[in-house]
Each structure stands twice: as C-alpha cells, then as structure tokens.
Amino acid sequence: MKKIIIVLAALIAILLSSSLYTVNETQVAIKLRLGEIVSIEEDSGLKFKMPFVNNVVFFDNRIQTLDSASESFLTVEKKNVMVDSYVKWRIVDTEKFYISTGGTMASANIRLAQNNQDALRSEFSKRTIKEVVSDQREAIMASVKSKLKAIAEEEYGIEVIDVRIKRIELSQEVRNSVYRRMDAERKALANKYRSEGAEEAERIQAFADKERTIILANAYRDSEKIRGEGDAISASNYAKAYNQDADFYSFYRALESYKKSFNDQGDVLVLNPDTKFFRYFNPSD
Numbered sequence: 001m002k003k004i005i006i007v008l009a010a011l012i013a014i015l016l017s018s019s020l021y022t023v024n025e026t027q028v029a030i031k032l033r034l035g036e037i038v039s040i041e042e043d044s045g046l047k048f049k050m051p052f053v054n055n056v057v058f059f060d061n062r063i064q065t066l067d068s069a070s071e072s073f074l075t076v077e078k079k080n081v082m083v084d085s086y087v088k089w090r091i092v093d094t095e096k097f098y099i100s101t102g103g104t105m106a107s108a109n110i111r112l113a114q115n116n117q118d119a120l121r122s123e124f125s126k127r128t129i130k131e132v133v134s135d136q137r138e139a140i141m142a143s144v145k146s147k148l149k150a151i152a153e154e155e156y157g158i159e160v161i162d163v164r165i166k167r168i169e170l171s172q173e174v175r176n177s178v179y180r181r182m183d184a185e186r187k188a189l190a191n192k193y194r195s196e197g198a199e200e201a202e203r204i205q206a207f208a209d210k211e212r213t214i215i216l217a218n219a220y221r222d223s224e225k226i227r228g229e230g231d232a233i234s235a236s237n238y239a240k241a242y243n244q245d246a247d248f249y250s251f252y253r254a255l256e257s258y259k260k261s262f263n264d265q266g267d268v269l270v271l272n273p274d275t276k277f278f279r280y281f282n283p284s285d
Contacts, residue, residue, distance in 0.1 A: 020046060020047070020049075021046075021047050021049060021056050022044075022045070022046055022047070023041050023043070023044050023045060023047055023058070024044055025044045026060060026061060026062050027044070027058050027059065027060060027061060028040065028041065028042050028058070028059045028061045028091065028094045029041040029047070029056050029057065029058050029059070030056070030057045030059070030094060030095070030098055030103070031047075031049055031054050031055075031056050032054060032055050032056070032057065033053055033054050034053075037095060037098070038054065040094050040095060041056075042061075042094070057098065057103050059091055059094060059097070059098075059103070060091075060105070061090060061091055062090065063088055063089070063090045063161060064088070064089050064090060064105070064109075065086055065087070065088055066086060066087040066088075066089065066109050066112050066113055066116070067086045068084070068085050068086060068087070068113050068116055068117070069084075070082050070083065070084050070169075071083055071117055071120070072171075073120060073121050073124040073125070074121075074124065074125055075124055075125070075127060075128055075129050075132060076125060076126060076127055076128055077128055077129060079129055079170075079171070079173075079177070080171040080173070081124065081129065081132065081168055081169065081170055081171065082167075082168070082169040082170075082171065083120060083124070083165060083167070083168055083169075084165070084166040084167040084169075085116065085120065085144075085163065085164060085165045085166060086163075086164055086166060087112060087113075087116055087148065087160060087162070087163050088160070088161040088162040088163075088164075089112065089152065089158050089159060089160050089161060090158070090159055090161065091157060091158060091159075092153070092157060092158065092159040093153075093157030093158075094157065095157065096155075096156065096157030097156055097157035097158065100155055100156045100157065101156060108156060108158065111155075111156060112148070112152060112156070112158065112160075115147075115148055115151050115152070116144065116148055116163065119143070119144040119147045119148055120140075120144055120165075122147075123140045123143055123144060124140070127140070129170070129178070132168060133168055133170075137165060137168075140165065141163050141164060141165055144163045145160060145162065145163040148160045148163060
C-alpha cells in the first residue's frame with residue numbers, strides 16, 4: 001500500500017510539473033494544441049496547460065537588434081558605397097509573428113534584413129555620393145524606417161523602433177575618383193589665388209613705380225629750383241664783389257682758374273707766358 005501511495009504521489013508530481021509553466025516579465029508565450037494556437041500569454045506569472053496535449057512556445061518581448069552585414073549599394077552616379085546599418089525592433093503581434101516566421105528569431109532577422117537592404121538600395125539609388133555621405137543621411141534613415149515599419153507590422157507583427165546607418169564607406173575606385181576630383185579642385189583654387197596674387201603684385205609694382213617716378217620728378221624739380229636759387233645768389237654775390245673791387249674780383253677769379261687747371265699734379269699746360277692767363281705772375285703788368 002505504501003508503495004502505491006509513493007507511485008501515485010510521483011505521478012501527481014509529474015503531472016503537476018507538466019501542467020504548470022512560468023512566463024517571465026521579458027517573455028510572451030503562445031499555448032498550442034496539436035500545432036494550433038490556443039491562447040497567447042502576455043502577462044507574467046504561473047500558467048496552466050494540459051499535459052501531453054498543450055505545448056508552449058516562448059518569445060522575448062524586449063527590444064531586439066538586427067546588425068546587418070556590410071552591403072554594397074549603387075548611387076545615382078553608379079558609384080559603389082559600402083553601408084553598415086542596424087535595426088531596432090520588437091514583437092507587438094505574437095500570433096502574426098509566430099505564423100509568418102515560424103516562431104524563430106533567426107527567420108525574423110533574415111526577412112527583416114532583406115527588407116532593410118531593399119529599402120536602403122532604393123534610397124541610395126536616388127542620391128549622389130555627397131548627399132548620402134553628408135547632406136541627406138538623416139533623410140535616408142527616416143525614409144527606410146518608415147518603409148520598414150509598414151512592412152514589418154503588416155507582415156511579421158514586428159514594430160520597427162529605429163533604423164540607423166553606422167558607416168558609409170566609399171569603394172577604392174570611388175575614393176580614388178574623389179581624391180582626383182578634390183586634387184583638381186584644390187589645384188584650380190591654388191592657381192586662381194596665384195593668378196590673383198600675381199595680378200595684385202603687378203598692380204602694386206606699377207603703383208610703386210608710378211610713385212617713384214613722381215617722387216624723383218618732384219625731387220629733381222625741387223633740386224633744380226634750389227640750384228637755380230643758389231646760382232642766383234652766387235651770381236648776386238659775385239656781382240656785389242665785382243662792384244666793390246673789380247681788380248680783386250678779377251684776381252680771385254684767376255686764382256680759381258689756376259686751381260682748376262692745376263688740380264692734378266700731372267696736369268701740364270704749354271702756354272705763352274705773356275698770355276692774360278698768367279698776367280698776375282708777370283710783375284710788369
């Protein structure tokens with residue numbers, strides 16, 4: 001009798017363990033009967049099921065991250081760019097999710113990744129490299145999120161929370177093309193500045209030459225004026241001296257002539273001693 005009680009207690013324990021299951025706060029559970037959905041358990045706690053009739057599938061209702069692999073897309077210029085992106089999503093319709101994906105996260109990620117790539121490819125094909133890299137990056141992400149959100153909710157029971165582009169990398173061919181274009185632009189800009197600088201230098205040089213000519217002309221004019229004034233004063237002084245003592249003035253002028261004539265020791269003059277040039281050396285005069 002005791003053995004029978006022990007066996008019955010064991011059977012009851014097995015039945016109870018097979019009949020009870022727990023849904024955590026981070027989970028949603030679907031109760032199935034022979035493959036058909038019986039109920040969806042969204043509230044956490046201890047739940048009951050029929051042993052050997054019902055089975056339970058659990059899903060994580062937290063936000064999931066789909067980190068897509070790098071994918072190559074063509075821009076409107078037919079240039080390849082490598083794009084890394086990720087999608088934040090979570091299950092909002094458990095029944096639709098189970099039916100559409102078979103209840104596996106892997107299947108959901110594969111389908112969502114394909115839709116994400118299709119949306120990105122469509123957006124990149126309408127824009128230039130400059131637009132996708134800088135100007136319209138935010139617009140691309142917003143458009144992809146909108147498209148992906150509509151598809152995911154309708155087909156998979158998934159809410160797309162966010163779509164982000166992590167990195168856009170140009171292919172080697174495009175990088176070389178961009179480098180050549182930037183190099184040409186920088187050289188053109190440098191040549192422009194050199195040309196403008198040379199033009200400005202010539203203008204400054206011409207202005208300086210003009211100013212130099214004007215300054216020299218004014219200086220020569222002033223010097224000639226001063227020289228003329230000096231000569232006039234000198235002539236006036238000579239005239240006054242001549243008027244005061246004509247003989248002394250003639251003697252002084254003769255001395256000046258001697259001084260200029262015999263300025264160098266090698267100077268030799270062959271003249272008649274009776275000439276007027278030597279009149280002050282001739283006592284008889």
